[in-house]
Amino acid sequence: MENVIECRNLTHYYGRRLIYENLSFDVPRGRILGLLGKNGTGKTTTINILSGFLRPRSGECRILGEKIGEMNPLTRRRIGLLIEGHVQYQFMTIEQIERFYASFYPGWKREAYYELMGRLQVAPRQRINRMSCGQRSQVALGLILAQDPEVLVLDDFSLGLDPGYRRLFVDYLREYAKAENKTVFLTSHIIQDMERLVDDCIVMDYGKILVQMPVRELLDRFRRYTAPVGEGFVLPKTAGIRNPSVIRSTLECFSMEPEAEVRARLAKAGVTELAAERVGLEDAFIGLTGKY
Amino acid sequence: MIKAIFYKEWIKTGGYGLLALLLSTGFAGYAMLRMARVCSLKGADHLWIVMLQRDAIFVDLLQFVPLFIGLGLAVVQFAPEMYRKSFKLTLHLPLRADRAVAAMLAYGVATLAAVFLPALAAMGGYLQSILAPELWQHILWSTLPWYLAGIAAYLLTAWIALEPTWGRRLIDGAMALLLLRLYFLAPAPEAYNGFLPLLTAVTLCYGLLAMLSLTRFRDGRQD
Amino acid sequence: MWKTSKLFFWALAALLVLWQIPSCYNFFAVKPADAPFTLYSPVIGDFAMLRFDEEKRMRYTDASGREYTKEQFDSILPAFYCRQLVADGRFPDSICGRAVTLRQIQKANFNLRLSPSNLNAPQVGLQQLLESMSGRVDLTLPDDVFRITDTGIEFVRMETNQIDEEKSARFTEAMKRKGFHFPACRISGNPTARKEYDEGYVMLDAARRLFHVKQTVGRPYVRAIELPEGLVPEYLFITEFPSRRWLCFLTDTGGGFWVVERDSYAVVRTELPSFDPREESMLIFGNLFDWTVKVDRGGEKCFYALSAEDYTLLDSLTIPTPDRSWRGLRFTSPKDKFVKPRF
Numbered sequence: 001m002e003n004v005i006e007c008r009n010l011t012h013y014y015g016r017r018l019i020y021e022n023l024s025f026d027v028p029r030g031r032i033l034g035l036l037g038k039n040g041t042g043k044t045t046t047i048n049i050l051s052g053f054l055r056p057r058s059g060e061c062r063i064l065g066e067k068i069g070e071m072n073p074l075t076r077r078r079i080g081l082l083i084e085g086h087v088q089y090q091f092m093t094i095e096q097i098e099r100f101y102a103s104f105y106p107g108w109k110r111e112a113y114y115e116l117m118g119r120l121q122v123a124p125r126q127r128i129n130r131m132s133c134g135q136r137s138q139v140a141l142g143l144i145l146a147q148d149p150e151v152l153v154l155d156d157f158s159l160g161l162d163p164g165y166r167r168l169f170v171d172y173l174r175e176y177a178k179a180e181n182k183t184v185f186l187t188s189h190i191i192q193d194m195e196r197l198v199d200d201c202i203v204m205d206y207g208k209i210l211v212q213m214p215v216r217e218l219l220d221r222f223r224r225y226t227a228p229v230g231e232g233f234v235l236p237k238t239a240g241i242r243n244p245s246v247i248r249s250t251l252e253c254f255s256m257e258p259e260a261e262v263r264a265r266l267a268k269a270g271v272t273e274l275a276a277e278r279v280g281l282e283d284a285f286i287g288l289t290g291k292y
Numbered sequence: 293m294i295k296a297i298f299y300k301e302w303i304k305t306g307g308y309g310l311l312a313l314l315l316s317t318g319f320a321g322y323a324m325l326r327m328a329r330v331c332s333l334k335g336a337d338h339l340w341i342v343m344l345q346r347d348a349i350f351v352d353l354l355q356f357v358p359l360f361i362g363l364g365l366a367v368v369q370f371a372p373e374m375y376r377k378s379f380k381l382t383l384h385l386p387l388r389a390d391r392a393v394a395a396m397l398a399y400g401v402a403t404l405a406a407v408f409l410p411a412l413a414a415m416g417g418y419l420q421s422i423l424a425p426e427l428w429q430h431i432l433w434s435t436l437p438w439y440l441a442g443i444a445a446y447l448l449t450a451w452i453a454l455e456p457t458w459g460r461r462l463i464d465g466a467m468a469l470l471l472l473r474l475y476f477l478a479p480a481p482e483a484y485n486g487f488l489p490l491l492t493a494v495t496l497c498y499g500l501l502a503m504l505s506l507t508r509f510r511d512g513r514q515d
Numbered sequence: 516m517w518k519t520s521k522l523f524f525w526a527l528a529a530l531l532v533l534w535q536i537p538s539c540y541n542f543f544a545v546k547p548a549d550a551p552f553t554l555y556s557p558v559i560g561d562f563a564m565l566r567f568d569e570e571k572r573m574r575y576t577d578a579s580g581r582e583y584t585k586e587q588f589d590s591i592l593p594a595f596y597c598r599q600l601v602a603d604g605r606f607p608d609s610i611c612g613r614a615v616t617l618r619q620i621q622k623a624n625f626n627l628r629l630s631p632s633n634l635n636a637p638q639v640g641l642q643q644l645l646e647s648m649s650g651r652v653d654l655t656l657p658d659d660v661f662r663i664t665d666t667g668i669e670f671v672r673m674e675t676n677q678i679d680e681e682k683s684a685r686f687t688e689a690m691k692r693k694g695f696h697f698p699a700c701r702i703s704g705n706p707t708a709r710k711e712y713d714e715g716y717v718m719l720d721a722a723r724r725l726f727h728v729k730q731t732v733g734r735p736y737v738r739a740i741e742l743p744e745g746l747v748p749e750y751l752f753i754t755e756f757p758s759r760r761w762l763c764f765l766t767d768t769g770g771g772f773w774v775v776e777r778d779s780y781a782v783v784r785t786e787l788p789s790f791d792p793r794e795e796s797m798l799i800f801g802n803l804f805d806w807t808v809k810v811d812r813g814g815e816k817c818f819y820a821l822s823a824e825d826y827t828l829l830d831s832l833t834i835p836t837p838d839r840s841w842r843g844l845r846f847t848s849p850k851d852k853f854v855k856p857r858f
Binding site: 335336337340341343344345390421422423424426427430437467470471474477478479480481482483484485486487490497500501503504507 | 707
């Protein structure tokens with residue numbers, strides 16, 4: 001399958017602080033990829049590199065086959081960008097902003113924009129800085145839909161949105177991306193939203209990628225295990241077992257390994273009566289990255 | 293696409309432009325009114341003699357008006373771009389970033405010209421009626437460095453506004469202050485005449501500095 | 516574009532450093548050096564100097580170092596301190612063997628400052644020609660101004676901003692009749708009512724010939740002044756001193772300093788060494804007996820004593836005043852009234 005986004009050996013520091021080293025990933029055409037990670041693991045850094053607002057120390061990224069630093073400006077017509085917080089030109093009204101962007105995109109879909117705007121309770125002459133965050137998110141989404149890009153890069157689309165608007169945004173976007181075979185790269189700090197939206201996920205920890213796979217596969221393989229243990233029990237380091245913790249005589253740990261294998265390895269450590277359960281994406285994320 | 297950039301700049305600055313036009317012509321008009329008052333009280337010959345004997349030009353109150361108008365325009369035009377980094381939207385448009393910034397600056401300089409020229413024309417028109425060509429030209433030539441300072445203040449403020457880090461903004465600001473001093477060194481009226489062509493060229497080149505801020509912004513420089 | 520911008524930024528930064536660092540140093544660290552107050556004394560035949568010593572006390576000496584009291588100092592400079600001497604009852608009947616009165620001395624005293632910044636300055640090109648024989652004691656400013664054009668002299672009435680065609684034609688005609696070639700290349704006058712008398716203007720025409728132009732009883736007075744063979748005047752300085760002895764001083768293209776006597780229009784060269792009024796400033800204190808001429812030549816101040824009789828050089832003195840200021844880039848200069856870059 002053709003890769004629409006390719007990043008190779010990205011390394012970046014802020015001053016002397018390493019963000020990550022030799023990070024590589026691809027996003028194939030038509031897939032929605034979510035980047036998950038705790039604060040400070042480099043999600044925004046990655047988005048900034050992808051959208052051309054940060055030059056990494058080393059490594060390179062290509063979108064639609066073009067190096068980001070040397071991209072032909074016209075290629076940006078095929079890339080939609082949502083800035084963190086749904087930022088759009090605050091000083092424009094919804095009419096002005098539509099008229100402004102329309103002249104940059106030959107394939108501009110005015111109706112798509114106004115269809116979405118029609119559902120908002122805003123006056124055509126209301127300026128964007130007078131709108132709620134939810135309304136602004138719809139303006140930003142409407143503009144992206146009208147631009148009709150092949151690739152969408154969305155930075156923390158859930159920031160500042162209440163559950164209703166988040167759901168609206170997610171459903172609209174998923175339906176659109178799937179129907180039109182769009183490629184999407186996004187981040188969000190609300191992981192439930194991602195579960196409904198993304199096909200693939202990358203889970204980042206400080207300085208590295210923990211997991212990169214389809215969400216379905218992750219949820220199929222990932223299990224939470226609990227077992228009663230004695231007071232003061234400490235699980236020795238066991239291969240394939242992630243983030244073990246003991247709370248009130250109950251051991252909790254996570255693993256992607258086959259269940260039988262996990263049972264065998266834990267039995268060696270003296271843990272029996274193991275209960276396994278499937279988890280959602282949020283628990284999987286915590287299981288992978290830990291609570292701290 | 294450049295037209296659309298102009299449209300965006302117009303939305304940001306249209307109101308300010310009108311206000312600046314009122315201020316600029318208002319101050320010039322006030323200066324002319326004061327001269328007209330002197331004329332009616334003491335006769336036009338009093339103006340002539342004071343100009344000839346004391347090197348007075350009667351429009352000193354206009355000195356810093358263009359400077360503040362230029363500075364204000366840059367703030368009105370570029371502060372919204374820096375608000376929550378909306379400038380990223382401009383940079384993501386499908387045209388070369390340097391051309392987009394150049395178009396924004398060209399719009400600003402053209403706006404300032406449109407704000408300043410009516411004031412100069414109004415002064416020229418009135419002064420012609422009461423003063424000999426040597427004298428009214430003496431006055432207008434003496435004001436040109438001030439109007440140039442307005443354009444310089446605009447371009448230098450744009451440079452500072454687009455700069456992504458505060459540390460560097462301080463350094464750039466200090467440089468800008470020194471550069472702006474250059475327009476207010478006149479020991480006598482018309483002192484800049486010979487230097488004006490070079491100074492105008494240098495002033496327009498201040499636009500290049502915004503390109504440095506642009507590059508730093510795209511490189512993701514942070515405090 | 517980025518490379519050009521970077522280059523431009525560094526060029527600007529370098530210019531600012533070259534401009535500001537020396538100027539800050541000069542402002543805070545350099546005290547301008549000047550020579551002591553110096554006048555030629557005809558009584559002792561030497562320069563007399565007034566200076567402050569390290570304890571900021573005034574000291575009165577002559578060039579050879581001899582000390583004087585304050586009273587002695589007044590006496591050796593009787594023309595300069597004449598009023599003090601009169602107040603002390605010490606004013607002499609004669610000086611250097613010549614009988615004098617206070618009135619004679621006061622009438623002959625003059626001082627003149629020539630500064631390059633007055634020549635190197637934007638000129639408006641409009642002048643006022645006073646009436647030099649109004650019949651009234653006080654002079655009054657006219658209600659018109661004049662300009663010299665390529666074809667004549669043009670008077671403009673200030674109140675109406677209209678050209679006075681009749682007066683312009685009258686003066687142009689008079690000047691042309693005396694051989695004046697328009698336009699004028701130099702013009703010097705002192706258009707103020709606060710002076711004792713008016714001599715109008717001295718002008719150099721396009722052929723560098725010297726003319727005296729004034730207005731007497733509303734009529735043009737034009738006089739072509741005969742110049743000695745080989746003299747090509749460069750700058751003119753009208754005098755209008757109370758003594759009425761001279762019409763003007765002038766410099767020539769070779770740096771010579773000349774006087775034009777008022778009554779005879781005789782043009783006489785002084786023995787002052789070469790002087791360039793565009794670069795050097797000059798201060799003259801003149802009296803009945805001699806002139807003390809101070810020429811500021813940058814790194815040194817030169818004092819010359821000239822005989823007031825025949826302008827021969829009596830004595831000279833050079834005091835070095837080394838300039839310790841840092842050079843760097845400057846935009847203004849005490850030598851002119853322009854703003855422009857200079858290294």
